[in-house]
Amino acid sequence: MNQSKSQTIMRHRSFAADCNPPFDGLDYMARRPFESWKSTHLETLVGGWLQLDPPCLELATLALAEMTKRREDLAIRMKFAKAELEPIAWLSEARAAVREKLLPDVKAAKSARGRVYVILRGGYTSSNHWYGAYVGSTTRPVAKRFAEHRSGGPRSARGLPTHGIEPLYSLFAPLNPVASSRGKLLEWETRLHECLAPIVPRVTGDVAF
Template sequence: MRHRTFAPDCNQPLDGLGYEAGRPFSGWQSRHLETLIGGWLQLDPPNLELATLALEELTERREDLNARMKFARLELAPIPWLGAARAAVLGTLLPQLANERKGTGGRGKVYVILRGGYTETSQWYGAYVGSTSRPIASRFKEHREGGARSARGLPVHGIEPLYSLFLPLNPIGSSRAKMVEWETRLHECLAPIIPKVTGDVAF
């Protein structure tokens, strides 16, 4: 896979998809998934998250060859650590949040952005973890536009929000302290799995 910079647009979550499920595409037909993977990969930016989740489902069925060829033809790689990262979030952080969420509203959210631009030894992709009270699309746009509210590397190498790593957790409350706490928890949950995780961590 070669390094490239994609358009600064924000992919939206897929309506009706259960991002909190272990296999979100388990009820979808294989041929339909193959067709969708081709379409998702040709977007700019490509929707690598959905394409990878669909590929993981086809791999479970041992029907993944054609889908892998679609990635190869477009010189794109699936996200190799996405399945393990999702398992950690759903198995560790979501149960921790269950009791805290009772009676907790607000607009505070954590988020994860897929970041490219790394070397092959880092499996090409890393992740940036942040928190915000603003819409995710607005915060993503700020990261891609650069400036004081961006983060190092994201204006060039930011690709897309990884909804399956944060939608099941949100909202996390409105206070800045709670947002920083959960940003740190998410960062520490993902760091042992994803080769490169950046963002602020409270110690």
């Protein structure tokens, strides 16, 4: 497949509206979540993750980052190419920013019910590294809010019914729960938005002014 055709597929590709759940037992706060995993196991899992609809791009990208550290990334890069998908180029830097700038301030009460979240958004071009991020907040389970975004209803957001892909748990799971008052939710949504904006090519969502 020539490059221009591949780029067209990437820009216009849409996936099923299902919500990928967080990977059971994975420490999303860890700098290298897959550090203790065997390379052969990761290679097998990545092949499966990229064939799902929607694909688990976050997990596959985290695995690629680990294999790159080991200088054993060629097989996984070939799996991305075979699936005609791109890894999330900015994910590692975004995760580091969240850990360093936001995690030290997390002091939510046990009764807190608020959640901030980040959704991977496609529909962009190679100049934007193919993907952007939508930042939001809710008092509902993230999976239900994701379903609303993908439904195209009045509580959706521009571009997400077609181009929403999956929640990026490694960018928000360690921050939750947060206080559920509207002011605190918007404060954390704004802080997360501003943390990601210098790194992610396109960040959308509400911010406090």
